Amino acid sequence: MAKVVFDEERCKGCELCTTVCPKGIVIMAKDRINKKGYHPATVKNMDLCIGCAFCARICPDVVIEVEK
Amino acid sequence: MAKVFERPKALTDKPFHYCPGCTHGIVHRLVAEAIDELGVRDRTIGVAPVGCAVFAYEYFNCDMHEAAHGRAPAVATGIKRVLPDRVVFTYQGDGDLASIGTAEIVHAANRGEKITTIFINNAIYGMTGGQMAPTSLLGQVTTTSPYGRQADQAGYPIRMCEMLATLEGTAYVERVSVHDIKHINQAKKAIKKAFEVQLSGKGFALVEVLSTCPTNWGMTPVEALEWLKQNMIPYYPLGVLKEVE
Amino acid sequence: MAKLLMKGNEAIAEAAIQAGCKFFFGYPITPQNEIPAYMAKRLPKVGGCFLQAESEVAAINMVYGAAGAGARVMTSSSSPGISLKQEGLSYIAGAELPCVIVNMVRGGPGLGGIQPAQSDYFQATKGGGHGDYHLVVLAPASVQEMVDLVREAFDIADQYRNPVMILGDGMLGQMMEPVEFKESKGRDLPPKTWATTGCKGDRPRNIINSMAIDPQELENKVKAIYKKYEEIKKNETMVECFNCEGAEIIAAAYGTTSRIIKNVIEMARAEGIKLGLIRPITLWPFPEKAFEEWADKEHVKAFLAVEMSTGQMVEDVRLSVNGKKPVYFYGRTGGMVPTPKEILAEIKKIRGGF
Numbered sequence: 161m162a163k164v165v166f167d168e169e170r171c172k173g174c175e176l177c178t179t180v181c182p183k184g185i186v187i188m189a190k191d192r193i194n195k196k197g198y199h200p201a202t203v204k205n206m207d208l209c210i211g212c213a214f215c216a217r218i219c220p221d222v223v224i225e226v227e228k
Numbered sequence: 229m230a231k232v233f234e235r236p237k238a239l240t241d242k243p244f245h246y247c248p249g250c251t252h253g254i255v256h257r258l259v260a261e262a263i264d265e266l267g268v269r270d271r272t273i274g275v276a277p278v279g280c281a282v283f284a285y286e287y288f289n290c291d292m293h294e295a296a297h298g299r300a301p302a303v304a305t306g307i308k309r310v311l312p313d314r315v316v317f318t319y320q321g322d323g324d325l326a327s328i329g330t331a332e333i334v335h336a337a338n339r340g341e342k343i344t345t346i347f348i349n350n351a352i353y354g355m356t357g358g359q360m361a362p363t364s365l366l367g368q369v370t371t372t373s374p375y376g377r378q379a380d381q382a383g384y385p386i387r388m389c390e391m392l393a394t395l396e397g398t399a400y401v402e403r404v405s406v407h408d409i410k411h412i413n414q415a416k417k418a419i420k421k422a423f424e425v426q427l428s429g430k431g432f433a434l435v436e437v438l439s440t441c442p443t444n445w446g447m448t449p450v451e452a453l454e455w456l457k458q459n460m461i462p463y464y465p466l467g468v469l470k471e472v473e
Numbered sequence: 474m475a476k477l478l479m480k481g482n483e484a485i486a487e488a489a490i491q492a493g494c495k496f497f498f499g500y501p502i503t504p505q506n507e508i509p510a511y512m513a514k515r516l517p518k519v520g521g522c523f524l525q526a527e528s529e530v531a532a533i534n535m536v537y538g539a540a541g542a543g544a545r546v547m548t549s550s551s552s553p554g555i556s557l558k559q560e561g562l563s564y565i566a567g568a569e570l571p572c573v574i575v576n577m578v579r580g581g582p583g584l585g586g587i588q589p590a591q592s593d594y595f596q597a598t599k600g601g602g603h604g605d606y607h608l609v610v611l612a613p614a615s616v617q618e619m620v621d622l623v624r625e626a627f628d629i630a631d632q633y634r635n636p637v638m639i640l641g642d643g644m645l646g647q648m649m650e651p652v653e654f655k656e657s658k659g660r661d662l663p664p665k666t667w668a669t670t671g672c673k674g675d676r677p678r679n680i681i682n683s684m685a686i687d688p689q690e691l692e693n694k695v696k697a698i699y700k701k702y703e704e705i706k707k708n709e710t711m712v713e714c715f716n717c718e719g720a721e722i723i724a725a726a727y728g729t730t731s732r733i734i735k736n737v738i739e740m741a742r743a744e745g746i747k748l749g750l751i752r753p754i755t756l757w758p759f760p761e762k763a764f765e766e767w768a769d770k771e772h773v774k775a776f777l778a779v780e781m782s783t784g785q786m787v788e789d790v791r792l793s794v795n796g797k798k799p800v801y802f803y804g805r806t807g808g809m810v811p812t813p814k815e816i817l818a819e820i821k822k823i824r825g826g827f
Contacts, residue, residue, distance in 0.1 A: 172249070293541045305524070
């Protein structure tokens with residue numbers, strides 16, 4: 161069991177996190193934009209999350225917290 | 229469930245002003261994690277550069293001292309000589325360290341100043357809008373090398389690590405990258421090691437972090453990581469260049 | 474207390490150490506090399522740190538760091554090296570840090586010469602570095618006064634959190650005179666709670682910084698610094714008025730030149746000429762009041778500024794006298810020192826026009 165929490169208002173839409181998820185579950189939320197004007201990163205299928213924290217580690221803005 | 233990854237204490241809450249995908253953010257966090265893990269936050273003083281990281285004093289949650297462009301190693305020397313039992317680090321870009329500050333970094337290293345330097349090499353001047361850096365690659369197009377850097381006009385990209393590793397006072401020099409998770413993990417290890425070297429009193433420690441500047445390279449953050457891997461690593465080989473036992 | 478015969482440069486260094494300065498960062502340049510040499514010898518013996526930096530630029534930045542960390546710290550140089558330090562001085566003033574800088578002035582501009590001069594007055598008092606700020610500038614005229622002013626310099630720097638310059642010249646640095654190091658506990662100064670010593674416990678972190686990117690913030694910051702300068706003007710201005718009572722001409726001179734004027738006063742007296750001297754001891758803040766008051770006196774017919782330059786302090790004399798009386802200038806430059814005879818001849822020329 162694991163989950164990631166995105167502080168969406170800090171996200172700058174750089175998409176680096178989407179390139180490192182081993183489960184491919186990190187995507188950009190195209191249906192919404194944050195106050196900065198970016199599509200924030202998010203996770204569909206949280207039940208597939210293994211809590212590896214790769215996304216958190218490559219995020220340049222400390223947007224992601226990981227719980228396991 | 230317990231938190232296995234969260235914001236380090238050695239970072240303030242302030243959102244970074246860096247461009248989307250700029251690797252400054254990753255490296256700031258790695259430095260903060262190292263400071264947290266070594267438990268030295270309350271006796272650390274960081275010296276901020278001039279460059280995109282000029283606001284570093286807003287992000288590192290410890291005592292911070294501004295420096296003029298290139299002078300951080302001299303400022304750090306002043307602090308460390310006054311307070312030898314504190315942890316003093318500089319965080320500098322390629323203009324700051326390899327251009328205007330070349331004398332200061334060479335001599336701080338030569339004197340074996342017990343400080344830690346984090347050197348961000350993204351082969352360009354970010355803050356001022358994309359000029360050529362001493363570390364810009366041959367053929368690289370920048371605002372001051374609009375036809376691509378030519379060796380006969382502007383000389384060759386400079387490998388600072390190799391130069392500094394030749395000095396007796398240097399105790400630890402490693403070049404790392406942050407273009408993927410494996411390399412980010414190695415970068416973290418190197419940065420922590422560089423602080424440990426200071427704590428052990430062995431001498432000067434420097435980590436050169438190959439970094440991206442998506443905005444001034446004119447590419448997306450994801451493309452920039454790939455450009456770094458394809459173009460910078462062949463010229464700036466990764467690895468430990470010096471390690472004193 | 475016994476008097477010691479000491480060379481000016483060495484006396485400055487010893488005075489600094491006795492004032493609690495444990496850190497010195499400098500670079501060799503004639504004619505002040507005795508200062509780093511003395512510091513190199515003495516500081517390790519008193520548990521201090523001497524470092525010969527790779528350049529004057531590096532040295533002033535080491536001072537910047539050490540000052541931010543809460544230490545009493547000094548650097549010294551001479552004209553061309555002081556030019557190199559201007560960036561650092563602007564930063565130190567902007568970051569509101571204390572430190573002492575010694576300039577043993579030599580002939581300029583450029584590489585110039587190594588003989589004494591007073592051609593750095595503008596650089597010292599009108600800026601030198603960029604931006605709105607001032608150094609407090611002290612101008613000793615004897616080795617004893619250098620010793621006394623060094624202690625004052627550290628106290629003023631700490632009290633107001635501003636860099637202080639001792640503006641000497643090559644002659645003062647090289648001459649040997651008897652000095653007394655008087656016991657003095659100095660001023661009552663607050664602890665440096667702003668220093669970057671590590672945010673132990675729950676002390677909020679300290680940031681030493683001269684940047685304020687928002688223009689209103691920067692204006693507010695500068696205005697606050699200038700409020701300090703008003704206090705400094707009120708409390709720290711120092712001047713000597715010598716033989717001015719009844720004088721028909723008052724000379725304005727500082728440092729080495731003021732000593733020569735004191736000789737001229739004697740020579741003039743022998744010829745029935747009443748000459749006085751206003752000797753600024755603080756060049757910044759400039760003792761305008763002294764000049765205003767003496768310009769008001771009926772018996773004063775003119776002022777004569779005498780400097781080892783092409784005329785720099787004379788502008789401040791003119792501003793202070795404000796048109797009430799004529800202000801003349803006589804000077805030598807390039808390292809040439811005016812003789813009493815030349816100056817007396819100039820005085821007679823001026824009197825010829827009365």
